Amino acid sequence: MHKLRWDDLQFVHAVAEQGSLSAASRALGVNHATVLRRIALLEASCEVKLFDRQKDGYRLRPEGRALLASLKLMDHASARIRRSLDSTAKGIEGTFRLATTDTIACLLLPEHLENLRKVHPNVNIEVAVSNDPIDLSLSGAEILVRPGPDLPPELSGLKVGTVDFGVFGSRDYLARNRDRAITEHKWLGTAPGFAGSTVGEWQLSTMENRFEFSADSFLMLAALAEKGLGLAMLPVFVAQKSGQLVAFGDLAGRPETGLWVATHKDFRQQRDIEVLLEFFAGALRRDLGEGGPVS
Amino acid sequence: MHKLRWDDLQFVHAVAEQGSLSAASRALGVNHATVLRRIALLEASCEVKLFDRQKDGYRLRPEGRALLASLKLMDHASARIRRSLDSTAKGIEGTFRLATTDTIACLLLPEHLENLRKVHPNVNIEVAVSNDPIDLSLSGAEILVRPGPDLPPELSGLKVGTVDFGVFGSRDYLARNRDRAITEHKWLGTAPGFAGSTVGEWQLSTMENRFEFSADSFLMLAALAEKGLGLAMLPVFVAQKSGQLVAFGDLAGRPETGLWVATHKDFRQQRDIEVLLEFFAGALRRDLGEGGPVS
DNA sequence: CTGAGTTTGTGCATGTGCGCACAGCCTTTT
DNA sequence: AAAAGGCTGTGCGCACATGCACAAACTCAG
Structure with missing residues (x-):
């Protein structure tokens, strides 16, 4: 298992929160195939199955649910960063x-x-x-x-x-x-x-x-x-x-x-x-x- | 400004913490050129200068320092995820x-x-x-x-x-x-x-x-x-x-x-x-x- | 039953992003 | 003075990840 790229975690978070590959892909603005492949690659490289593939979407398995709190934390932090970023861009006065x-x-x-x-x-x-x-x-x-x-x-x-x-x-x-x-x-x-x-x-x-x-x-x-x-x-x-x-x-x-x-x-x-x-x-x-x- | 990729934030965090492109690239296990380009691209797309280029490295500007707390939070969260991930991989008993x-x-x-x-x-x-x-x-x-x-x-x-x-x-x-x-x-x-x-x-x-x-x-x-x-x-x-x-x-x-x-x-x-x-x-x-x- | 809407999964061609090498500038060492 | 090693920045060529189809399965409405 190599270095952990935050990108992958963002994909995991999106899928976990949206409940399906397609929904996650729409939320992230990318093709659903890339979400599929990134998740599969991550799971393979970690040797951990995070999701259960079901007919109506991806559902978090227990080993994935253990990550949920940290993922949400990262999401909130990134949202905060985004706010700060485009407030200094647009400038408040x-x-x-x-x-x-x-x-x-x-x-x-x-x-x-x-x-x-x-x-x-x-x-x-x-x-x-x-x-x-x-x-x-x-x-x-x-x-x-x-x-x-x-x-x-x-x-x-x-x-x-x-x-x-x-x-x-x-x-x-x-x-x-x-x-x-x-x-x-x-x-x-x-x-x-x-x-x-x-x-x-x-x-x-x-x-x-x-x-x-x-x-x-x-x-x-x-x-x-x-x-x-x-x-x-x-x-x-x-x-x-x-x-x-x-x-x-x-x-x-x-x-x-x-x-x-x-x-x-x-x-x-x-x-x-x-x-x-x-x-x-x-x-x-x-x-x-x-x-x-x-x- | 498009969607904010967590990857970019990881690069910002590494550079901010290591103090230079080269050090960050070594820490991340990538080429220093890619760090350079990603940072430049992010700054361009956000229209915010995060770092001061100096001869001995990159130094955070005030508008970048405002992000530091959130970046550290994301880093800790990802470290936690990593621990959890390879503990379920290797399995504790x-x-x-x-x-x-x-x-x-x-x-x-x-x-x-x-x-x-x-x-x-x-x-x-x-x-x-x-x-x-x-x-x-x-x-x-x-x-x-x-x-x-x-x-x-x-x-x-x-x-x-x-x-x-x-x-x-x-x-x-x-x-x-x-x-x-x-x-x-x-x-x-x-x-x-x-x-x-x-x-x-x-x-x-x-x-x-x-x-x-x-x-x-x-x-x-x-x-x-x-x-x-x-x-x-x-x-x-x-x-x-x-x-x-x-x-x-x-x-x-x-x-x-x-x-x-x-x-x-x-x-x-x-x-x-x-x-x-x-x-x-x-x-x-x-x-x-x-x-x-x-x- | 049929069609339109989900969903996951799979080839294939393209283009983006990466590593590599090199240049330039600086400081420190020999 | 020259050499060594730090740093940022740049052009080039190639590979890999991406997007775009398309397939298959399932649900629901008419």
Whole structure:
């Protein structure tokens, strides 16, 4: 058995889904004879009978049915590729409003917006930065990039990965306070607005909310930590971007949260917004380290 | 732009991953010239430039990078197909032990084991039925099919969907007790062993654990409900298989739980067990209504 | 029964797509 | 400086996969 050509899989998928050679050939836009021969050749080279030949068509045998899930996955992926392809060909245009947090906006998005400009020159993005909870923040925005455990029911979107948190301080601060007990450290934390979130809970239990300074912005906290004013619990991508912060030991129970790119359910059918969702999802998924499945 | 051939996507993926025409051609086992021509043709027909030609190779442009996630997905799917294909060709053999609950064993598995026999005639499955909690139940089994919110860390596997619960009774019982208040119904529930699970919690809050009869087996409860002895909270697939049970109204907060097929981490590398995991995962995923992504 | 619609399967001639060889350009090594 | 090996790009000749018939079997409608 040689290398497996995706073409053959496309033929198998079409026949499995359409139920007959002829129907598959019409769906693929080729002659039915070629479908017949390709399937026969594949089965021969794999030494596996995938279909039962019947008078009214081809029917999947059990050994073929085992492939069905993966085939459907490939089909969906190719459909997604096709959409993306002819949307960059035809080009989408217009201005869209994107709501997200300050960290994502300042640290992650600029590079992606630069790329978006190259792919879709006529798309304009207005970024609305806010650290308010996720419920209120669709105000006027079509696209939402938000951390959170899950998505409220009125939104539709996809999870692009998880945001891990860690405790960080400046190299300087950590050198000066190496031997200090955990409870004796100077803490930089989030204001009461984060109560109830996983980060808020962790700060309450570990730092007892006794903060040297507090702010409702991880960007601000990172800046404070860079100045050597104390330790802060930050998303690791924020600390990494800074370059001046180093991790503080290995504290147990560090929180994490999902990251979602979403839109209102009503918008989900619009082609341009769907394309933008997938663009940002793909880009951010790479940022967070290729984590998790796509669809 | 014509129909999109998966072959072309395979070429794009290879070039994107290998970074050059020549490397991709070697990986695919074809001449580098054909890779060149296929990529050029695809770009021409889509009117989209996917790669930047550089002296040291092809590099993905932003509009191509948007496809990368989907391409990788297709690659993984095709690899999975390949594994499944040449495992049924070479055929795996031996006896394996599968641990699961009574409902899954009796209602879902028989059909799948019948198909498994056709695909892998020399594989023998010993089914170990037990409704004990998930932690203890790997005793001697290589394969585990278990409901639960998540997977303990020593196990490795995949979620195949969610089992939804509902309240069911016999047509006869529901006709006789149409006007009875919810709190006045006769309840059939699970024994104390299920305390702590989502179903146990629901029963405690709604039925107050006042049961006409109780058992640690949904199969048993379904049989009791069929006799008209009362209402029981059952997995919907159990009630559907019975055919004699009808749903009782729409009660809020009905629980649900994930369904996992898994093995011990140490076993995950073994080819035959990996193949069996994917077989049962695919089959059960179809049972639960095609839910969720694969990988 | 007949005809028009499925379906799978089979020869045959054609043309498309492939491998091969070679050219050009670059970097690194001897 | 020359040689070796990386890369992309191009023309040529041939084989193989494709499309186009046509055959056979079956179903359904009139």
